[in-house]
Amino acid sequence: MAHKTRKKLTKTELKKDPVNDALLGSMAYLQDHIKQFIVAGIVLIVVVLVAQSLSGNAQRQADEALAQYYLAGQLYNMGMETLRYGDIETAVGQLQGAEQLASNNYRTYPGRESGKRSALLAAKIGIMFGMNSEVIAELQDFLAADPGNDLRNSANLHLAIALENRGSANDLEIAQELYSEILENTTEDSQLAWEAYSGISRILFTLEDYEASQEYLDLALEISQDTTDFVSYQLTRLEMAMN
Secondary structure, eight states: OOOOOOOOOOHHHHHHOHHHHHHHHHHHHHHHTHHHHHHHHHHHHHHHHHHHHHHHHHHHHHHHHHHHHHHHHHHHHHHHHHHHTTOHHHHHHHHHHHHHHHHHHHHHOTTSHHHHHHHHHHHHHHHHTTOHHHHHHHHHHHHHTOOOHHHHHHHHHHHHHHHHHHOOHHHHHHHHHHHHHHHHTSOTTSHHHHHHHHHHHHHHHHTTOHHHHHHHHHHHHHHOOOOOHHHHHHHHHHHHHHO
């Protein structure tokens, strides 16, 4: 059976064809807005490329900050080990290198976790070299930048030690407050608690409140009986002062 040839539409009928009307309308709209579509497409491509670049750059920065922190830590450990063997000159060079590397890492990546931890390492080494005023100023700025609860206690500990070492009456008062703050924000049997109890004990000894100093040292020893040479020395000093 032969197929019937479809009758061609006249121009008038073509104009009235709803499907064709929609198609022609879409084409007209596209022609009128082609520039906007092109611009929007370019913007979208740029946004995607920038996002990818930033993501890759962020990861690169995180990796570099971590590597610098790890290197500074290794150099610090080498310095301490060298010091233990009596090579003071070499140890000093290694520790100074670690301090500079850690300080630079924090200045370069202050928002990175590894950068923040580098600041604490630099402060620790600075205290060893007697740079107490410099460490105090740097740690005050560090804490003002809100490093987060996990790092705040460690920063407070280093700051309290630096203040205690500098030793003015005001320094000792602030240091004792910082040690107390650490005790409020850490677990009772932690190393930080041990350090805080020991710090308060040292301050009270300096203030010649020997009984209170003994009480806080006993609280520290309840956490750990593994006394260092200094703790043994402090116990002897307390015994002599109270008798």
